[in-house]
Amino acid sequence: MTCSNIYDLKKIPIYYEELRGKKLFTKALSEIDVNKKSVHLFYYKNANIPICALPKLGVVIISKRGFLSFCYNFYFFINSFNTKNIEISKQNIFSIAKSALSHEIGHLLDPNLSNIKSASNEIILSIANGIIKYNIDLKDDYYYKKNLPLEIEDSIIQFKKNNVTREINAWNIGKTIANFQSDTERYIFEKIKEYALATYNYGNLKDIVAENNVEKYIKSLL
Structure with missing residues (x-):
């Protein structure tokens, strides 16, 4: 099992708050190899918007509820398979944010x-x-x-x-x-x-x- 106890999922919003919401994504962006001036992050604390890109505007939209939902669904997905353990930790929540953000920036940079x-x-x-x-x-x-x-x-x-x-x-x-x-x-x-x-x-x-x-x-x- 990926989560030894389903109540481990309760740690996700706790770690998210410790990572300070929007600052989680600005820190993730700082580690991504891209011209930072070409990427604009729009963060919504209360809306429920899945993380998504608007390539024409060079914008990535992020919301707290959308990201937390993404994390829950991701852990439920990998928990369905006999796969290598991905601990629910502050560092791994950061890595999930960075991975999702890298993908959305990939849309912005796609020449095709x-x-x-x-x-x-x-x-x-x-x-x-x-x-x-x-x-x-x-x-x-x-x-x-x-x-x-x-x-x-x-x-x-x-x-x-x-x-x-x-x-x-x-x-x-x-x-x-x-x-x-x-x-x-x-x-x-x-x-x-x-x-x-x-x-x-x-x-x-x-x-x-x-x-x-x-x-x-x-x-x-x-």
Whole structure:
């Protein structure tokens, strides 16, 4: 078991407070091999926002609740497998923050991000055309659960592959800039990468429609 006792999880917010919240991430940034002027950290103490990057603005958004949730889910994930122990400690909470931040900065530095975004837009347009072509009723609450035309299914698969490529690129770049201070920190980075890629919501048709303004595309095509 990764956590000898599930109540060890109660230590996570305690260590987080000892690391002083926002200062945890500014310290993590100081260890990352990147031009500090190109990265802007926006920290929200009370909001529940998952750590995420806004590449066009050079911004990484962080929230206390979002990060703590990430830590809990990460430990639950690795606790499900017979894996090397990752102790819940102040140093390891710092390493988790540094690993997650390195990944988000990887998005900011990805030279292929605009090409990936362009490809995603083309796929979304293809999905919008397919919805029109096959007269799929988006007002039907269960439209995405029905047998979809192969053309749309293929587009969904391509959209997911594109997202996987984007995430892997960011993790690979993050690894090159993380400036690991120990083998344990490197191991934590690899396990977080494994967790993130395994649990990332790549979406079904309903998610893609809702999150990518597909209805707007449809209106522009009609």
